[in-house]
Amino acid sequence: MATSKTLGESLRQHGVSRRGFLKFCAATASMMALPPSMAPAIAQALEKARRPSVIWLSFQECTGCTESLTRSFSPTVENLIFDVISLDYHHTLQAAAGDAAEHAREQAMNSNAGEYLVVVDGSLPGPKANPGYSTIAGISNYDMLMDTIDGAAAVVAVGTCAAFGGLPKADPNPTGAVSVQDLVKDKPVINVSGCPPVPMVITGVLAQFLTFGTIPELDEYGRPRAFFGQSIHDRCYRRPFYDKGKFAESFDDEGAKAGWCLYRLGCKGPMTYNACATMKWNGGASWPVEAGYPCLGCSEPDFWDAGGFYKALSVPTGSPGDVLLTAGAVGAAVGVGAGLMSRNQGKQAAKHHDKVTADQLEEKL
Amino acid sequence: MTPMDFLLLTKGPLFSLAIAIFALGILIRLFEIFALGRAHNYAAARGNEVIPGLKTMYRRFNPDPGTFQRSTFDVVVGTLWHVGFVIALLLFIPHIELIKSTLGVSWPGLPNPVVDAVTAITLLGLVAVLIHRLTHPVKRFLSTPQDYLIWAVTFLPVLTGYLAYHRLINPYPLALGMHILSAEIFLIVLPFTKLTHIFTAFVARYYNGAIFGRKGIQS
Numbered sequence: 001m002a003t004s005k006t007l008g009e010s011l012r013q014h015g016v017s018r019r020g021f022l023k024f025c026a027a028t029a030s031m032m033a034l035p036p037s038m039a040p041a042i043a044q045a046l047e048k049a050r051r052p053s054v055i056w057l058s059f060q061e062c063t064g065c066t067e068s069l070t071r072s073f074s075p076t077v078e079n080l081i082f083d084v085i086s087l088d089y090h091h092t093l094q095a096a097a098g099d100a101a102e103h104a105r106e107q108a109m110n111s112n113a114g115e116y117l118v119v120v121d122g123s124l125p126g127p128k129a130n131p132g133y134s135t136i137a138g139i140s141n142y143d144m145l146m147d148t149i150d151g152a153a154a155v156v157a158v159g160t161c162a163a164f165g166g167l168p169k170a171d172p173n174p175t176g177a178v179s180v181q182d183l184v185k186d187k188p189v190i191n192v193s194g195c196p197p198v199p200m201v202i203t204g205v206l207a208q209f210l211t212f213g214t215i216p217e218l219d220e221y222g223r224p225r226a227f228f229g230q231s232i233h234d235r236c237y238r239r240p241f242y243d244k245g246k247f248a249e250s251f252d253d254e255g256a257k258a259g260w261c262l263y264r265l266g267c268k269g270p271m272t273y274n275a276c277a278t279m280k281w282n283g284g285a286s287w288p289v290e291a292g293y294p295c296l297g298c299s300e301p302d303f304w305d306a307g308g309f310y311k312a313l314s315v316p317t318g319s320p321g322d323v324l325l326t327a328g329a330v331g332a333a334v335g336v337g338a339g340l341m342s343r344n345q346g347k348q349a350a351k352h353h354d355k356v357t358a359d360q361l362e363e364k365l
Numbered sequence: 366m367t368p369m370d371f372l373l374l375t376k377g378p379l380f381s382l383a384i385a386i387f388a389l390g391i392l393i394r395l396f397e398i399f400a401l402g403r404a405h406n407y408a409a410a411r412g413n414e415v416i417p418g419l420k421t422m423y424r425r426f427n428p429d430p431g432t433f434q435r436s437t438f439d440v441v442v443g444t445l446w447h448v449g450f451v452i453a454l455l456l457f458i459p460h461i462e463l464i465k466s467t468l469g470v471s472w473p474g475l476p477n478p479v480v481d482a483v484t485a486i487t488l489l490g491l492v493a494v495l496i497h498r499l500t501h502p503v504k505r506f507l508s509t510p511q512d513y514l515i516w517a518v519t520f521l522p523v524l525t526g527y528l529a530y531h532r533l534i535n536p537y538p539l540a541l542g543m544h545i546l547s548a549e550i551f552l553i554v555l556p557f558t559k560l561t562h563i564f565t566a567f568v569a570r571y572y573n574g575a576i577f578g579r580k581g582i583q584s
Contacts, residue, residue, distance in 0.1 A: 056554070218538065231537055245458060245476035264462060271372070271537045300538070301369045307376065313541075314459035315466040317377040320384050324467060327385040331392030337402020338393065 008047035021046075026183070028207050031200070031279075032216070032226040045211040052209075053108045053116040055148055056090035057142040060134050060168040060177055061122025065159040066092045068196035069203075085206065088116075091136075102137045105148070113151040117209065120145065120180050123161040123168045127183070130177025145183060154188045154215060155180060158202055160298055163191035170304035181222055188215045191222040195298035198275050201227045219273070221301065227279075232269035232295050235277035238262065256292060266310040268297030368539035377546040383549035384467070390556025391564060398568055411581030421574025421584045422567050438497060446490030449483045453523065456480060477530075484527050490521045511558055518554045521547035 011021055025046065026039040068094070072148070087093060090099065096104050125133045126142035131140030139147075157180040160166040168177035180318055181189045192202055205224055208216045216224040217352075233239065241247070241261040248255035248262055261267070269277075272295050276287045285321060289295055294310070297303040307317045333342035366374075374419060428440045454460060458474040465471040474480075495516055498504045525544035534540035577584035 011421065081375050231532070233537075234532065243477050245474060245479075247458065271369075271541065273536065301367055302373060306369070306373060311466065312459060312462035314463045316374065316380040316463065318381045321382055321465045321469065323381045323385050324388050331389040332396045334389075335393040335396025337401045339397040339402075342397070343401055356572035 006047065007049045007051065010051065012020070026274060028204065028211075031204050032208055033229075042211045044208075046207070049211075051086040053086045053088050053112040054119055054206075054259055055088055055105055055108055055116055055152075056093075056119045056121070057123040057141075057148060058091045058136075059120065059122035059162070060175065061159065061161050062167075063092055063121075065121040065162075065196040065202075066090070069158075069199045098137070100273070102139075106133050106315055109148060109151055115153050116151065117156060117206070118149050118152040119156045119158050120162045121158045123165045123177040123179055124183075126178035129178075133175040145180070147228045149184055149187050150200075151257070152187055154190065154209065155184050156190045156192060156202075156205060157181065158192045158197045159197055159220075160193045160300075160303065163193040164301035164362040166195065167304055170302075189222055190215060190218065190224060193221070193223055193299040194274055195296075197299070197302075198227070198279050198281065200279050202243075223299075225275070227275040228273040228299065230278075231275065232272045232274055232289070233267075234240065236269055236289055237277070238289060262289060262292075264312050265294045266312060267294035268300070268303070268306070269295040270313055271306075272297040272300055274299040278347055283319070368536050368542065372542040372545070374536035375542045375549065379549055380545065383552040387552040387555055391561065394556055394561055395564060395568070398565070403572065406579065410579045412578050414575040414578050417578025418571040418573075418575035419582060422570045423578070424574075424584070425566075425570045439494075442490050442493050442497070444485045446494065449487030449490060450519070450523065453480055453484045453487060453526065481527075481530060484523060484530075487523055488520075488527060491516070491523065495520075515554070515558050515560050518547070518551045518560075522551050 008021075012306075022039065022043055025043040026036060026085075028042055029036060036159045056066075086108075091101075094104065095103055108112040122134075122141075124145060127130055127142055129217070131142060136144060146208075147290045157163040161177075162180050163166060165177050165179045169176055169179070181191065190205055192205055194201070201224075203218060204227060208214070208224070208226075216226060218268045219225050219228055221228070233242070236242075238259060238261050242263055246255065246258075247258040248260045249264060251265065252254065256262075256265075263269075267289065269289065276295070277289070280287045280290070296309050297306060300306070305317075307315060390442040406509045407450065433440050450473070455464075455472075456475040457480045458477070461471050461474050475483075498508055498512070498516075522544065525540070525547045528534050529537070529544045532540065534543065551560075
């Protein structure tokens with residue numbers, strides 16, 4: 001069986017040199033914020049690691065996460081690491097179809113019970129929603145997830161849809177979509193958010209699991225801190241322009257050409273925690289902000305509903321202008337009314353004011 | 366509720382609610398004042414009302430020498446944090462973006478480090494005036510619970526803004542949400558407390574100047 005081969009053997013078979021492998025281990029150590037002395041430990045652990053079985057479930061998703069993972073990192077060590085994982089079930093990548101595909105999933109579950117990793121991309125209709133919105137081989141997404149995670153060691157929710165509900169869950173959420181962590185309570189869930197996530201982050205999480213057999217340190221959203229610990233804004237190379245108050249006002253003005261800060265064009269970098277600014281995309285070629293495009297905040301929950309993509313972060317999501325106008329008009333009208341009423345009261349009081357002469361006062365005394 | 370839910374709540378429905386209460390409250394107050402008018406003055410006018418009224422609106426920014434000597438601390442620190450508050454409120458780029466989206470008007474802002482320094486001075490000023498209020502026997506005697514309330518609702522937006530800008534609270538959506546929420550509390554409290562002086566001070570100054578102007582004397 002393929003799973004009996006160790007990772008080290010597999011890598012040598014793929015022509016990866018010892019030196020290249022150690023370089024990867026050192027990079028992984030620094031990526032996970034570990035001291036360099038951990039690199040040999042990682043190498044040792046990875047060398048001996050058996051190819052773990054991975055079942056990749058695709059629910060309400062666009063396959064962008066798979067695209068991200070497979071396309072951008074063609075001949076790198078990271079990619080090979082992924083090649084040598086026993087990916088036993090994956091709609092896009094597996095050769096099998098129909099019953100054979102489902103059979104592969106069941107077989108992987110049975111022969112690796114308690115040890116396999118479940119990777120989910122896409123959200124799924126919740127238990128109360130109509131299961132017919134998304135089915136695979138006649139099985140509802142909900143049933144398939146619950147059935148598959150039963151014997152899983154851990155669940156990795158890849159992409160913002162799986163991690164937080166993403167686009168399917170965006171208002172008005174017609175399919176009743178929920179995230180993986182909404183449903184999976186008895187297994188560790190690692191959220192690797194992003195639309196799509198940075199490929200190295202996916203492989204990094206898997207590498208950590210292979211190395212230590214443990215779940216990485218997670219933030220309050222269940223994301224690995226090593227990759228989601230810092231905001232885009234704090235690591236952005238355009239940050240000095242934000243600090244200086246130099247902003248691009250439109251996509252083709254002088255500021256945009258000079259590479260100034262994109263805050264006013266709607267950049268959500270300050271509220272977005274992801275590794276784009278440090279790891280970049282396409283093998284370190286570039287990333288959205290470097291390409292002149294504001295960060296959409298795609299690794300954050302509800303980013304579709306978090307205000308317009310091209311509106312600054314400080315801009316309210318409702319229509320406060322209309323509210324202000326309406327409330328202002330009502331306020332002005334009520335104010336004028338109250339003022340006139342008081343004035344009228346004063347006049348009435350004056351009208352009914354009895355005049356007293358000095359003599360009359362004298363009499364009273 | 367996740368920090369993001371909190372941020373979206375403060376940026377959306379709560380902001381609309383706060384701005385509605387603010388607009389309703391402050392305009393009822395102002396228009397009531399305007400509609401009430403002033404008692405008719407039967408004496409013959411000796412001078413213009415409007416120009417001295419407008420002049421006084423500005424002139425009252427300068428304390429008269431007696432006031433300055435008697436209450437140097439109040440004049441210096443009071444002016445310092447008031448100016449700082451207005452600069453941070455109106456000249457910080459994200460605030461300008463907010464005003465632009467709400468009112469449709471905008472103006473150039475200041476570089477962030479300048480606003481940051483001004484905010485720090487404002488915070489220190491606000492702390493200093495609170496300490497002064499608590500330690501000065503006369504001030505303490507004259508202070509009502511409302512005075513402490515409006516100090517708190519003024520201090521909190523500045524403090525949370527400073528913390529959010531320096532990212533001293535994590536995650537950021539929580540920090541920003543807290544800042545927006547404290548600003549909303551400020552807006553809601555404003556029309557019903559002494560904070561109305563932000564608007565009525567200028568009305569009072571105008572009336573004052575106009576009354577003196579009509580009498581033909583400088584206010």
